[in-house]
Amino acid sequence: MSQLIISVGREFGSGGRVIAEALAKRFDIPIYDRHLITEIANKTGMSPEEIEKLNEAPNSRLISRRVRGFSNSIEDNIAEMQFDFIRKKAESGESFVVVGRCSETKLKDFSGLVSLFILGDMDAKIKRVMEVYEMNEHDAKSFIEKKDKKRKRYHNYHVHMHWGDSRLYDLSINSSRLGIDGTIDYLEKYIRARMGE
Amino acid sequence: MLAAQIFAVVIFIAMFLLIVWDKIERHYVTLGCGALTLVIVFGICMRSWSAIWNTIAIKEFATKEFWYQVTESESKGINWATIVFIAGMMIMVEGMAKAGFFRWLCMRIAYLVKCRTIPIFITFMVMSAVLSMFIDSITVIMFLAAVTVELAVLLKFNPIPMILSEIFCANLGGSATMCGDPPNIIVGTSMGFSFFDFLFNTGAVAGICLVICVVFFYIVFRKELISKHAEPVDMSKLPKPSEAITNKTGFILSSIIFGIAVVLLVTHSMTHLTVASIGTFIAAITLIANAKSIPELLKKVDYKTLLFFIGLFIVVCGLEETGILKYIADFISDISGGNIMLMVAIILWLSAIASAFVDNIPFAATMVPVIQSLAPIVTASGADQHTLAWALSLGTDIGGSATPIGASANVVGTSVAAKNGYPISWGRYCKKLAPATVIVLAVSTVYLFVRYL
Numbered sequence: 322m323s324q325l326i327i328s329v330g331r332e333f334g335s336g337g338r339v340i341a342e343a344l345a346k347r348f349d350i351p352i353y354d355r356h357l358i359t360e361i362a363n364k365t366g367m368s369p370e371e372i373e374k375l376n377e378a379p380n381s382r383l384i385s386r387r388v389r390g391f392s393n394s395i396e397d398n399i400a401e402m403q404f405d406f407i408r409k410k411a412e413s414g415e416s417f418v419v420v421g422r423c424s425e426t427k428l429k430d431f432s433g434l435v436s437l438f439i440l441g442d443m444d445a446k447i448k449r450v451m452e453v454y455e456m457n458e459h460d461a462k463s464f465i466e467k468k469d470k471k472r473k474r475y476h477n478y479h480v481h482m483h484w485g486d487s488r489l490y491d492l493s494i495n496s497s498r499l500g501i502d503g504t505i506d507y508l509e510k511y512i513r514a515r516m517g518e
Numbered sequence: 519m520l521a522a523q524i525f526a527v528v529i530f531i532a533m534f535l536l537i538v539w540d541k542i543e544r545h546y547v548t549l550g551c552g553a554l555t556l557v558i559v560f561g562i563c564m565r566s567w568s569a570i571w572n573t574i575a576i577k578e579f580a581t582k583e584f585w586y587q588v589t590e591s592e593s594k595g596i597n598w599a600t601i602v603f604i605a606g607m608m609i610m611v612e613g614m615a616k617a618g619f620f621r622w623l624c625m626r627i628a629y630l631v632k633c634r635t636i637p638i639f640i641t642f643m644v645m646s647a648v649l650s651m652f653i654d655s656i657t658v659i660m661f662l663a664a665v666t667v668e669l670a671v672l673l674k675f676n677p678i679p680m681i682l683s684e685i686f687c688a689n690l691g692g693s694a695t696m697c698g699d700p701p702n703i704i705v706g707t708s709m710g711f712s713f714f715d716f717l718f719n720t721g722a723v724a725g726i727c728l729v730i731c732v733v734f735f736y737i738v739f740r741k742e743l744i745s746k747h748a749e750p751v752d753m754s755k756l757p758k759p760s761e762a763i764t765n766k767t768g769f770i771l772s773s774i775i776f777g778i779a780v781v782l783l784v785t786h787s788m789t790h791l792t793v794a795s796i797g798t799f800i801a802a803i804t805l806i807a808n809a810k811s812i813p814e815l816l817k818k819v820d821y822k823t824l825l826f827f828i829g830l831f832i833v834v835c836g837l838e839e840t841g842i843l844k845y846i847a848d849f850i851s852d853i854s855g856g857n858i859m860l861m862v863a864i865i866l867w868l869s870a871i872a873s874a875f876v877d878n879i880p881f882a883a884t885m886v887p888v889i890q891s892l893a894p895i896v897t898a899s900g901a902d903q904h905t906l907a908w909a910l911s912l913g914t915d916i917g918g919s920a921t922p923i924g925a926s927a928n929v930v931g932t933s934v935a936a937k938n939g940y941p942i943s944w945g946r947y948c949k950k951l952a953p954a955t956v957i958v959l960a961v962s963t964v965y966l967f968v969r970y971l
Contacts, residue, residue, distance in 0.1 A: 365939045382540055384944060386923040388656065389820060391933035393922040395943060398936035 324433035325350065325416040325516060328424035330476075330490065333468035334446030334461075336501040337439035338420055343505045345418040348512070353410070354420040357403050364402065375399050377421055379474035400479060421472070425489055426480045435512050438485060438493040439504070445497035491515075519840065522563035526836040529554050530884075533833050537877060544877075545822040548829025555836035564839070573835040585795045587710070594838075596831040597883075599707040599794040601824055604654075604700065606797025610775055611657045612818045613804040616811065617769040619776070620661035621762035623649075628669055629759055633751045635675045635743050639683065640732060642666065646684040647691030647728050651698045651721075652780055655688040655927035662688075663934035672756055678940050679739035679950075685931040686731060686919050686951055690958065692927075693915030694724035696793070697783055700827075701882030701914040703793065705907050708886045712787035719908045720915075723965040727916075727958045734957065738950050771807040775800065830880055838887045847891035858899045862909045862966050865889065869913025870959050874920035882914045905970040912962045920955040922947045 327344055331337020338354065345352035358376055362369040378396045385394035392398060404427050407419050411431045419428075425436035441449075443462070450461040476484035487493045492511060496504045533551040537544050560569040571577075575595030578584045584599065614620065627645055631637035642662060649658045663681045670677035692699030696706040696716040706716060763769045782789070782796045791799075805812050837843050854860040865885070872881050889906040897903040918925030922932050922944055932942045 365936075365941055367941065383538065384923065385540070386929050387540060388926040388929040389823075391660075391930045393929045393932040393942075395936060395941045398933060398941065402937065 324411075324414055324431065325512070326411055326424075326428055326431055326434045327418040327512065328428060328434060328436040329418065329420050330425055330436070330438040330484070331420070332440045332446065332465075332485070333472070334450045334465045335439045335441035336449060336496050336504070339501055340439055340496065340505050340508065341418050341420045344508060344512070347505070347509050348416070348418075350416040350418060352418040352420070353407060357406060357419075357422070360406060361399055361402050365399075372399060376403075377472055377475045379471065379478050400475070404479075423476055423480045426482070435515055436490045436492075437508060438487070438490040439496050440485065440493060441495060442497040519564070522559050523840045523842055525563055526555065526559045526840045526842055529559070530833055530837055530842075533830075534876065534880065537880070543822065545825040545829065548826050548833060550829070552829035552832030555832050559836045559840065566839075569835075569839050573832055573839070583792075585792055586790050587792050595835055596828055597704060597707055599792060600700070600703045601827050603697070603703060603707075603793040603797035604827070605819060605824055606799070606801035607654065607697070607779070608819045609801040609815055610772075610779060610804045611653055612815045613768070613808050614772040614776060615657065615661070616764065616808070616815070617772045618762040618764040619769060619772055620657070621665060622759050622769070624662060624665035625757060625759035625762050628665070628756075629753070633669070633673060633753060633756060635673060636736075636740070638669065638673075639680050639739070639743055640736070642680060643683050643687040643732055643735065644728070647687040647694070647724075650688040650691035650927075651695045652776075652783065655692050655699065655925070656930050658688050659685055659927040659931045660934065663931045664938075667935065667938040667940065668757075673751060675744075676742050676940075677938075678935060678942055678946070679735070679742045681931050681935050681940075682942070682947065682951055683731075683735040683739065685925075685927050686735070686954055687728065688927045688931075689915060689919045689925050690724055690728055690731065693912055694721035695783075699911075699915045700879045702911050704879070704882050705886055705911050707793060709890070709904070709907055711904075711907070713783050714787055715904075716911070719904070720911050723912065723962050726965070727961055730957065730961060731954060734954055735950075768808065772804070775804055775807060778803070827879070830883055834880075834883045834887070837884065843884070843887040844891055847888045850888065851892060851895055856895065856899070858896055858901050858905070859967060859971055861892065861896070862905055862971065863963060865906050866909040866913040866963060866966065867959065869910050870917025870920070870955070873914045873917035874924045874955070878914040878918050878925065882910065885910050885914075902970040905966060908970070909962075909966055912966075913959070916955060916958050916962065919958075920948065920952045 325348060327341070327348070329337055329341040341354065342352055358369050358372045362372045365372070375396045376399065380392070380394035380396040385392060385397065403422050407422060407424055408427060410417055411428050416433070428434050446465055447458055447461045450456060450465055451458060454461065454464065456464060473484045482489050494504055494508065499507055529551050533547055536542055536547040556570055556573065560566050560573065573595045575598060578598050623645070627641050628638050631641055646658055646662055662684050666677045666680050666684065670680070689699070693702065694717065696702050696711060696713050702716060702720070705711070779796065779800045782791060782799070786793065786796060805815065808815055850861060850864055854864060869881065869885065889910055892906055893903050896905055919928065922928050922942065932947065935942050
């Protein structure tokens with residue numbers, strides 16, 4: 322496997338981003354997450370904060386419309402720009418890790434793709450969000466639900482199959498079972514096996 | 519009949535909501551709703567085979583009037599003439615685009631005005647309006663917006679004001695002719711109008727409004743267009759118009775075919791060729807001229823839009839056959855109290871407001887039978903019998919400019935801008951284009967009152 326593309330879908334609070342970063346380090350390849358926002362900000366002249374707000378956000382159906390693949394929605398266009406960006410990177414033969422962005426579907430034609438979905442037990446996710454964002458339990462739970470609802474709507478708008486459906490990914494894994502580090506080790510082994518090492 | 523009416527209305531409302539919801543592709547929505555209309559409304563409730571047969575209207579193809587029409591006649595059921603014409607024009611436009619015609623035209627005009635920002639701004643607005651008189655506004659804006667962005671980068675100006683003005687003028691230009699915008703084709707083929715009928719009626723006011731718009735957009739956008747960082751233009755660094763031509767023979771042939779299409783459309787009231795004949799002929803000669811690329815050209819035809827039209831016409835027939843549209847006509851007649859001026863204003867502004875938020879094609883298709891029902895009242899009052907048709911065309915065509923979702927050209931233009939790094943929000947769009955729409959509608963209202971009433 323000359324090209325390795327690791328696509329990481331994740332539930333909020335499952336540690337998906339941290340796992341993606343660790344995998345990028347272990348395989349010594351770049352990660353596209355925050356970088357994508359900077360890239361789009363540079364291209365559009367919008368601030369990274371503005372892009373962040375619209376990033377992985379579903380459009381508002383009542384005020385947006387699609388005509389022959391074109392959309393007036395800024396959210397849709399930002400999503401399309403990110404899909405184009407990762408597709409071009411993949412076409413260039415580069416190996417990388419990409420977080421979210423429907424990448425498990427958008428890059429499915431590339432043989433080097435390993436698609437992962439990281440989920441977690443609600444209790445573990447709440448605990449993690451309480452620590453990272455310094456929130457109480459109630460706020461952490463609603464924050465998780467809000468974020469996941471947004472990701473789900475975004476994903477299901479751009480892709481026909483459902484976000485988190487195991488049939489979409491090579492491997493879906495609950496990070497609460499082995500812990501974040503254990504999950505990273507396990508995924509590394511899986512990816513190396515896929516690479517034929 | 520009551521059950522048929524209830525189902526016809528429910529299916530129609532469901533179709534509209536599903537189109538707005540945008541989760542299911544709109545051609546599946548209209549075809550699905552069309553099938554329900556045929557089965558439930560006509561088949562189960564009305565038990566009328568003749569209603570189904572009249573709606574499908576497939577026999578139209580076998581009639582001489584479908585291809586050659588000496589006297590004006592109104593059509594009912596699926597408006598096949600509209601569908602055949604749009605399909606033919608789609609094939610022609612694909613041939614032109616493939617040869618590089620649109621990009622060449624844009625670059626040629628930019629060169630003619632020596633690539634100076636304000637002259638480009640003005641000539642592109644006029645070009646957008648003129649091209650949209652004959653070609654669908656989606657194609658016009660797709661190329662014009664892309665070239666505008668390219669020139670903006672090279673000449674260092676902000677392309678957003680120019681793209682917004684082009685969008686507005688494309689919609690305005692589309693209102694000027696029978697083939698400019700789908701609502702006009704529907705109105706024209708349903709009511710038996712000619713190219714010149716539109717040109718002398720909606721075209722006249724569109725021309726006046728174009729002048730007003732050019733002045734308006736110049737005043738509101740000139741500060742944004744003149745860049746502080748602009749440098750003297752070095753024409754040698756800009757792409758040459760000839761570089762846009764991908765195939766010289768194809769370019770010449772597609773230009774000739776476009777010329778033939780314009781001549782046939784302009785003279786169709788004299789030649790008596792219907793728009794269906796013209797569409798078929800233009801498609802045929804485009805395919806013959808591009809014999810090697812026939813599969814490619816046919817593949818690029820937007821079949822989804824054609825299927826969308828078929829389903830839509832069936833659903834509207836459901837409302838018509840069950841008498842619902844007659845109720846709407848009576849309602850408009852009642853609230854206007856027989857006052858023709860008020861009736862014209864209602865049709866114009868209601869069409870405009872509706873078209874600003876929902877697709878103007880279903881609206882126009884629904885309203886055509888309504889204005890046909892109201893025509894005797896208009897004639898009885900001594901006013902021009904076609905006044906409501908012009909009000910409907912102007913309202914649906916121009917109203918769509920007010921918001922980013924009102925017309926297809928708006929969606930395509932804002933999308934091309936965003937994909938090139940110039941996102942246009944609702945606020946940014948409506949701030950200048952909504953007032954322009956209101957100005958044009960106000961001018962149109964005065965025009966309709968003064969000329970026809």
